[in-house]
Structure formats: C-alpha cells, structure tokens
C-alpha cells in the first residue's frame with residue numbers, strides 16, 4: 001500500500017474515533033450524562049490508534065523527510081508555510097508528522113495509564129493536615145489558599161501541602177516522568193525526549209529557551225517596579241516574605257467584578273463579534289449552551305464534536321472578570337473550529353500546533369486588556385480603565401515570566417544533564433528568580449506541564465501579540481469593531497485550521513517571525 005492510501009486510512013479512522021471521544025466528553029462535562037464512558041469507545045476504535053497505526057505513520061514520516069528528497073527545500077517545515085509552495089513530499093511529511101505526534105502521544109498514554117491512575121487516585125483521596133490540626137482535602141487547598149487573607153495561615157497551609165506532596169505525590173510523578181522518557185526514547189523517532197519533541201513539532205526548544213532568557217532579562221526592571229507595589233497594596237507583604245502560595249491570593253481581584261456582570265456577558269461578546277463582521281455563532285455551527293444543569297462544569301469550555309459543523313460552547317454565566325475572560329477565550333477556540341475549511345484533511349482540523357488555536361483564544365481574551373474594548377463593552381468607566389489595565393499588565397507579566405521560567409526549567413528536567421536529585425533545587429532557584437515568589441522543592445515534578453505545553457502557551461502569547469499588531473496596522477486599534485476585520489480573520493486565520501505552525505502563520509500574515517517584542521509592547525501599553 002502506498003503512503004497516500006495508508007495516510008487516508010489513518011485519517012478516516014482517526015476522525016471517527018475523535019468525534020466519538022469528543023461527543024462523550026461533551027455529554028459528561030455539560031451535564032447531559034453522569035460520567036464519561038470512554039472504555040467502550042476505545043475498544044471499538046482500537047485500529048485508529050494501535051501499534052499498526054503508529055508504525056504506518058512512522059514509516060510515512062521517515063519516507064517523506066523533505067531534506068532527504070530532491071527539490072523539496074522551499075516547502076520544508078519552517079519555510080514560508082504557503083500550501084502552494086509546498087512540495088508533495090513536504091506535504092506528506094507535514095501530515096505524517098501531525099499524525100505521528102498524536103499516535104505517539106496516545107501510545108505513551110497507554111503505557112503510562114497505570115501510574116496515571118495511581119496519581120489520580122492519590123489526588124482524590126489525599127488529606128493535608130496543617131500544624132494546628134485542621135484538615136483539608138488536597139484538591140481544595142488551592143481554593144482555601146486564595147481565600148485565606150492571613151499570610152501566616154496561608155504559608156502554614158502551603159507548607160503542610162508541600163510536606164505531603166514531597167512524601168507521597170512527588171515520588172509518583174518522578175517515576176512517571178522517568179518512565180515517560182524511556183517510552184518516548186523507545187518510539188524510534190529521534191534520540192531522546194527533547195529531540196523527539198522537536199522532530200514531531202518542528203520547533204526548536206533551544207531557540208525558544210534563549211528567547212525566554214532574554215525576555216526575563218528585558219522585563220526584569222519592569223517587574224522589580226510592579227511586584228513590590230502589588231504585594232504591598234494587595235497583601236501587605238514585602239518581597240522577602242512572598243511565596244508561591246501568595247500568588248493565588250494576590251491574583252484574585254474581586255474589586256473589579258461588579259463591572260463585569262453575568263447577565264450582560266454573552267450579549268456584549270456577541271455584539272462585539274457582530275460589529276467586527278463575524279457571525280457570533282458561525283451561522284449556527286457554534287451552539288451556545290447557557291442553561292443551568294446539574295453536573296455541568298462551572299468553567300466555560302468549548303467542545304468541537306464535528307469540525308466545522310458542530311461546536312459546543314458551554315458556559316454558566318456567573319459574571320466577574322474571569323468569567324468574561326474565559327468566555328472570550330473559549331469563543332476564540334470555538335470560532336476557529338467552526339470556520340475551518342471543511343476540505344482540510346483530518347489532521348489539519350483536529351491536530352496540529354496548538355499554539356495556533358491558543359493564540360486565537362488569547363487574541364480574543366486579550367480584549368480584556370484593551371482600553372477601547374473595555375470602555376465599549378463592559379461596565380468600567382473611563383476613570384476605572386487605567387487602574388484595571390495596570391493590574392492586567394501586572395498579571396500578564398507575571399504569567400509570561402512564570403511560563404518562561406517553566407520552559408527553561410523543563411528543558412533541564414527533560415534534558416538529562418541534571419541529576420533527578422538536583423532538579424528540585426534548580427526548580428526553586430529558576431522559578432523564584434523569575435517570579436519573585438518563593439517556590440517549594442516539593443513541586444519540582446508536580447508543577448510541570450505535560451509534553452512542553454508551556455512552549456505552546458509561550459508561542460501562543462507571541463502569536464496573539466503579532467496578530468494584534470497586524471490587525472491594528474490593517475484595521476486600526478479598534479479592529480475588534482471594524483466590520484472588515486472579522487472576514488479577514490476568518491479567511492486568513494481560522495480557515496487554515498492548524499495546518500501551519502504558529503511561526504509560519506506569523507510570517508505569512510504579518511511578514512515577521514514570532515518574538516516577545518510585541519508581547520512586551522502590549523504589557524507596556526497596559527501599565528502606561
């Protein structure tokens with residue numbers, strides 16, 4: 001069987017499988033049924049993701065390496081990203097790479113299922129005992145930390161959490177990471193964990209890490225100004241006393257919530273989409289589910305069940321700035337799915353570089369960091385906007401600095417040069433230096449995103465910033481209400497699905513690569 005035929009088989013089986021999985025998750029999370037019954041679906045669709053499927057994708061991936069074939073130079077990954085310029089070999093390689101990434105992930109998931117179940121069981125039963133004898137279920141600790149106003153009590157509870165994590169959860173997580181490294185190395189894609197990730201994602205972690213190091217240096221002075229101000233104002237703390245436990249308490253700013261009422265949220269967000277010339281429900285393909293239902297998740301989520309025809313946007317409109325931000329974020333995902341070109345193959349609609357879809361979601365949720373948008377669609381008055389924006393700038397800088405530090409640390413965690421026993425100290429040193437909040441050694445194997453998802457978020461931040469800049473240039477700074485910008489976004493961005501890598505897309509639509517420069521410019525606009 002030739003590779004085109006083999007890939008066509010993988011696509012057909014993969015799409016049928018993911019549609020069922022997605023429908024099941026949607027039913028469970030929206031409260032239409034109690035719990036997801038995934039086992040029968042996995043049984044029925046075994047051929048979609050089994051070892052034979054993996055071997056097929058691996059063979060196509062190897063056979064069509066663009067560098068190994070003549071005349072494919074212009075179309076190699078990292079090139080212009082235009083479908084036209086891409087050779088047939090490069091196109092096959094791109095498809096095989098996406099399919100292989102997904103099938104490899106599912107194989108690792110199967111190998112690690114038992115240890116993952118152990119971890120989930122621990123998390124759902126563990127109890128944290130504070131020094132004063134009070135007990136708290138592990139999974140509630142974050143909420144309690146956010147609501148504890150007394151710093152000493154907060155630190156004591158977090159120390160108690162760290163003790164039980166270090167003794168019980170960290171060893172499970174460390175073993176899981178070690179096993180994951182072994183399984184990934186055995187896939188036969190590239191030498192080690194990092195080389196495999198880079199081969200499957202066509203992104204250089206070493207380059208991204210260097211950009212993160214530069215970002216931390218370039219924004220250090222800004223951070224040194226902002227952090228003491230917010231620590232003192234929000235929690236009455238100095239830098240010397242601030243720990244990771246304080247972040248959660250600090251980032252909760254309920255004082256602005258009255259300006260983001262629940263009953264206006266969906267109406268105003270729909271109005272904005274209409275004003276930029278886009279159907280807020282993509283001509284009915286996005287289905288808003290706003291009714292209250294037992295078992296429905298409280299946080300908004302987007303669930304594509306058939307792409308592009310059936311995309312659920314599920315929310316419970318409570319109101320408050322986080323609720324508005326989540327709705328905008330999920331709407332960015334939903335419109336992306338619902339406006340994808342239906343003729344794109346499975347892997348460009350369902351798989352691909354998630355920096356792209358996260359970038360669109362951030363492009364939408366960053367409207368809460370846009371003075372003109374806030375004045376037009378929220379209850380914030382002209383005099384409240386600068387103060388709110390300033391706090392948004394502080395939050396944004398904290399998040400990007402934290403993720404930059406996470407990526408730097410995770411390249412060491414997965415890089416094999418630092419011993420497992422030395423990693424906890426490196427974790428504390430790296431994260432504490434970047435954020436100014438003291439981290440705990442216990443979290444070195446726990447506060448880790450799966451498969452370098454930190455890289456996707458960092459590239460999404462870069463992509464949304466470059467897109468925002470391009471939209472401002474094309475359609476003015478209030479592009480979000482320019483009736484020409486929506487059709488441009490649909491045609492130039494959403495329609496392409498996730499065929500391109502985030503940096504290829506930036507190059508195509510903005511004529512430049514991804515970088516932190518426009519991210520920093522955005523933060524500077526916020527803090528004024």
Ligand SMILES: [Zn+2]
Pocket residue numbers: 329333357358361
């Ligand atoms: Zn997202």
